[in-house]
Structure formats: C-alpha cells, structure tokens
Amino acid sequence: MSDFSTVLSKVNDNYFPMIERQLTGNGIQMDQYSKSCVINAISSINNALDAKGITWNDDQLDRSNITQTLIQVASLKLNAAASPREVFFQVRNIKVKGPDNKDIWKKQVEMGIEGDGNDAILARFGRDVKKVGQFWLVREGDDFTYPVYTGFDVVPPKWTPKGKGDVIRIVYPIMKADNTVEFHIAERDDVSRNLIAHMSNNMMNETFGVCADRFKATPDQRKQIASRKSEIIQKAKSLGLAALDDPDLQPYISPAWTEPQSREGMLIRKMRNNVVKKIPKDFGHAFIELTYQEAADETYGEVQREIAENANRTVIDVDPEPVSEHRHQPEQQHGIPEGHEPKPTSNPETEPLQQQRSMDFGDEGTGGPESW
Incomplete structure (x- = not known):
C-alpha cells in the first residue's frame, strides 16, 4: 500500500502544476472541488493502467494526452469517485510515429463521460437551467401521454409507471430560471x-x-x-x-x-x-466549451481522430494532359504587324531597383543564386 501511495503522490506532483498552470493561463481558477476531481481521476486512471499491466513510466504508454484529459476533468468538474460515476477511463491502442518516422503501437488513456456526468454538466452549465429533475424511465407497459405545445403554453406529459417491459423512452423535466418547466424526450x-x-x-x-x-x-x-x-x-x-x-x-x-x-x-x-x-449550455469560457466538445461529443472526437490518422494519406492519381507545341507560342497582338510590337517603356526611377533585384534574386525561372 505504501508503494501504491508513493506512486500516486509522485504522479500528483508531476501533473498538478502543469494542469493548474494551463488553466490559470486560460483565465480559469482551480477550486477545491476541481482538485478533488483531478485526484480521483488520477486514481481511476491508475486502476485502468494496472488492469492492463502498465505503469506510469512504461515506454508503451503514450503520456501526451494524459495532461489534456486531466484538464478536461478539472474544467468540467467530473468526479470519477461519484456514485453513480460521472466519468470513466479506458486504455486504447493507437498508432503513432516513432523516432525513425515508423508507425508504432502505443497505449493511450481515453476518457468517457457517463450519463450522470452529462447530468452534472447540464446542471452546472445549462443555459438558464435552474434545476435538472429526476429523469423518467418510461417502459413498454407504462401509460404515457406526450406533452402538448400551444405557443408558449405547454400541457405537461402524463406518466403512470407499471414497471413492465424494456425502457422505450426517457423524459427529462428541466426547470428554467423563470420557473417554467420544459420536458425533453429521447426515444429508444x-x-x-x-x-x-x-x-x-x-x-x-x-x-x-x-x-x-x-x-x-x-x-x-x-x-x-x-x-x-x-x-x-x-x-x-x-x-x-x-x-x-x-x-x-x-x-x-x-x-x-x-x-x-x-x-x-x-x-x-x-x-x-x-x-x-x-x-443548450453556456460555459462562460471558450476554453471550457472546447474542452467539453473534445470530451463529451463522440462525433467530434471520432472525426478528429479520423482526420489525425488519415490526413494526407490518400493518393490522387492524375493523368497529365499532353501539351501541344502551339500552346507555348506567344499570342500575337491583333492589329499590329509582326515585328512592329511596341517596346516596353522603362521607368528611370524604378529601373535601377529592378536591376538590383535581378542581381540579388535572379530572374524569374532562373532559380536564383546557387547558394539557395
């Protein structure tokens, strides 16, 4: 147990200053609850690594995203020790570039937000949200009537639980700042x-x-x-x-x-x-909003991962079109006999500068000085 405590203490000492420095640099102050969330996250990450037989100093562990993951935990205030838990961590195999630019496989810690974590984020950052009510688990055998909306007037839904069958929809009662109640429904x-x-x-x-x-x-x-x-x-x-x-x-x-x-x-x-x-949510800070997108939006994360892994990898085959000789001939000006084209006028004020540029950089198409 002492070795375990020593390892976590060292991890805390290594990551806490970086996290607090980055949050402070973005105008966000860590309160005591955020610090508790980080400590609980580090403990949960340690359990996930231990389940895979990996240590914090293991060469196959990609530590590049752990700091960012802990920043997400601190800014969103997600508690891995809550019951039910708000956030979880898993180890994922990813392909990265090695020192010799070859692809190698590494282990990376990935964060996921549980349902109660999203509820906590909604209660904390929901726009004009005063209270998040207990959600309804509507089952197949229950009596349920959908709400009716007429302008600003709402006839609330009615639910009579019977406790039979699978859950076919979920209803969230949300109390707004003006004490009105909205009902948000998701179908199975x-x-x-x-x-x-x-x-x-x-x-x-x-x-x-x-x-x-x-x-x-x-x-x-x-x-x-x-x-x-x-x-x-x-x-x-x-x-x-x-x-x-x-x-x-x-x-x-x-x-x-x-x-x-x-x-x-x-x-x-x-x-x-x-x-x-x-x-809708109002995070009050662009950095926290971006953190939420990266952590909570599965589609955003998948798209970013797909872009990172596949960018510039598609080979585009183009068949060059043969160029005929007449396309290289200069176009003759209409109405002027060949050999009688007007000579370009020179500006005595800019001509020395143009000559100097030619000497310094080479004419267009010559490639410039050989020392380049």
Whole structure:
C-alpha cells in the first residue's frame, strides 16, 4: 500500500502544476472541488493502467494526452469517485510515429463521460437551467401521454409507471430560471444512430482481408474497403437496434452493446446522453466549451481522430494532359504587324531597383543564386 501511495503522490506532483498552470493561463481558477476531481481521476486512471499491466513510466504508454484529459476533468468538474460515476477511463491502442518516422503501437488513456456526468454538466452549465429533475424511465407497459405545445403554453406529459417491459423512452423535466418547466424526450429507436457511429468507429482500422494494413492500402484496395464498410452500415441502418442480434454485424459491435447483462444499461445511457447533449449550455469560457466538445461529443472526437490518422494519406492519381507545341507560342497582338510590337517603356526611377533585384534574386525561372 505504501508503494501504491508513493506512486500516486509522485504522479500528483508531476501533473498538478502543469494542469493548474494551463488553466490559470486560460483565465480559469482551480477550486477545491476541481482538485478533488483531478485526484480521483488520477486514481481511476491508475486502476485502468494496472488492469492492463502498465505503469506510469512504461515506454508503451503514450503520456501526451494524459495532461489534456486531466484538464478536461478539472474544467468540467467530473468526479470519477461519484456514485453513480460521472466519468470513466479506458486504455486504447493507437498508432503513432516513432523516432525513425515508423508507425508504432502505443497505449493511450481515453476518457468517457457517463450519463450522470452529462447530468452534472447540464446542471452546472445549462443555459438558464435552474434545476435538472429526476429523469423518467418510461417502459413498454407504462401509460404515457406526450406533452402538448400551444405557443408558449405547454400541457405537461402524463406518466403512470407499471414497471413492465424494456425502457422505450426517457423524459427529462428541466426547470428554467423563470420557473417554467420544459420536458425533453429521447426515444429508444433513435439510439440506432449511436450504434451506427459506434460501428463506424470500430471499423476504422478494419480491412476485411483486402490487405494487411489499411495505411498501406492501394487506391483500389481503399475503394474495396470503403465499399464493404458501406454495405455493413447500410445493413445496420435497415435493421435498427435489431442489428445487435445479427451474427454478421456483431463482430463490429462491442460486447457492452450486445451482452444481455449490459445491453439495457447501454441503451438507457445513450438515451440519456441524447437528451442532455441537445439542451443548450453556456460555459462562460471558450476554453471550457472546447474542452467539453473534445470530451463529451463522440462525433467530434471520432472525426478528429479520423482526420489525425488519415490526413494526407490518400493518393490522387492524375493523368497529365499532353501539351501541344502551339500552346507555348506567344499570342500575337491583333492589329499590329509582326515585328512592329511596341517596346516596353522603362521607368528611370524604378529601373535601377529592378536591376538590383535581378542581381540579388535572379530572374524569374532562373532559380536564383546557387547558394539557395
């Protein structure tokens, strides 16, 4: 236990000054709760590393994003020790450039925000949000009536729980600053869009046997891979959530989605996220807003990761068009006989400067001095 405490103390001493310095440099002061969130995050990250048999000083650990992850925790005030927890950490394999510019695999810590974390962010940063009410878990056997909107008047929804069947929708009552109440609803079927995004992310490095490494694929192989991915995504779209039980699609879906003991919890969490994320927020600081986009928006993170891994990798084949000789001939001015073109006029004030430029830099097309 003493060794464990010593390791975490050293990690805290290494990361805390950097985090506080960066936040202060962006005009954000760390309060005591933010510091507690960072300490709990470091402990949770240590558990995730320990589960993979990795230490903080391990060469295969990519430590470049740990500071940024802890900054996100501190600025958004997400508590990994809360119950239910607001944020979790997992270790992901990523490909990075080594010292000799060769691709090498490393372990990277990745942060994810749980449903209660999004609720905490909404309660803290929601625009004109006074209170976030307890969400409703509406099941198949429950009696439920949707709200009715007439101008500014709202007839609230009615829900009579019966406790039977799967959760088919989630309702969030939100009290605004003027004491009016809004009702935000997410449907179970809409989670299929989250599933499609999850599958696309899981297939990012998939080659379907076309080649061994997608980064070394030829243009034709890239087209084959893209075509296969499109077929799988289209099939998943047509099936909706029934795709979770399709044996052909399950290899591209994480077990947390497909296993019976975790499936319902995953679907509920995604429905909650779909509600909370669409409610406007005011972070009061551009740095915190950017931090939220990077941490909470799955699409934003996936797009940035895809750009980082695939930027400037597509080979564009261009067939050069043969140039005929007559295109190199200077165009003759109309109405002036050949050999009688007017000579360009010279400006005595600028001519010495033009000659000096010619001596210093070389004429256009000559390549300039040989010392360049």
